[in-house]
Amino acid sequence: MWMALLAGAAGCAQWKTQPPAPAPNKGLPTASAQPDVVTLETVLVRIPSDAEGELARVWMASDESVLGIAQRRLLARNGLRAGLLIGEIPTLLRDQLQRTGSRQATDAMEGAGLAADVDNRMHRLQCRAGKRKELVVRRSLTAPLTVVGVSPDGSLVGDTFRQPRILFDLRATPMGGRQARIRLIPEIEHGDARQTFVASEVGIRPSLERPRRTWEALEIDAILREDQILMIGATLPPKALGKAFFTTITADKATEHVVLLVRLTATRIDELFAPEQLAQVKSLAER
Secondary structure: OOEEEEEEEOOEEEEEEOOOOOOOOOOOOOOOOOOOEEEEEEEEEEEEHHHHHHHHHHHHHOEHHHOOHHHHHHHHHOOEEEEEOOOOOOHHHHHHHHHHHHHHHHOHHHHOOOOEOOOOOOEEEEEEOOOOEEEEEEOOOOOOEEEEEEOOOOOEEEEEEOOOEEEEEEEEEEEEOOEEEEEEEEEEEOOOOEEEEEEEOOEEEEEEEOOEEEOHHHOEEEEEEOOOEEEEEEOOOOOHHHHHHHEEEEOOOOEEEEEEEEEEEEEOOOOOOOHHHHHHHHHHHOO
């Protein structure tokens, strides 16, 4: 099994991955983690449509006050929600993760993450403070996708996207005290690639990129402690942007719900012993 689930401690749910088998020593040094690195583990959990009632109970047991009331309302109008898992990982999620692990060991499509348009394998991300990481939720879809939502001023807005790829702009910043700020902004990449110029640490370089539609107003911005798990998904029943992000069509043509779990695994900064380092990291993240 690719994932072992443990009961939560200190009021938060957690999972721990099985340690990998030791690699043979090839004489190469192992680079130590940078002090501004935040380590996250993410997994997309597919849930059968007939388990919607159980999923609703999982949401009722989560702590959605991790976000402010106004932001929760705006997210809900666009079909999105987020909350911290409290206590043990809910049975529904634990069972689905265990089934996924079993299927990935015996089913080639599941093992390659190709059994649906979401990849439900666990990923470990090393995030530099404030730097963009792409967290893909659904791979490029062949059919056009129409999304209708509500803007912050209450007006209806809608777009149709060709060959959409659905993702989050993920950024993490260490906060000291074994905490990190996790920010996720919904995006849809679509259409044909175009030549553009992007700025990097070494200057400006040409790049072929597809257009992106970004919903900055729907940012999910939360502070996590180590081992806490943030759950993100769609309102029930799914609608608007939440439906576009958090429903999937499997290879068997079944429609399933999807939830994203983001676990803070480690931060490298201790504000008690390195206050200057913490201030420097926060400054870099704001650039």
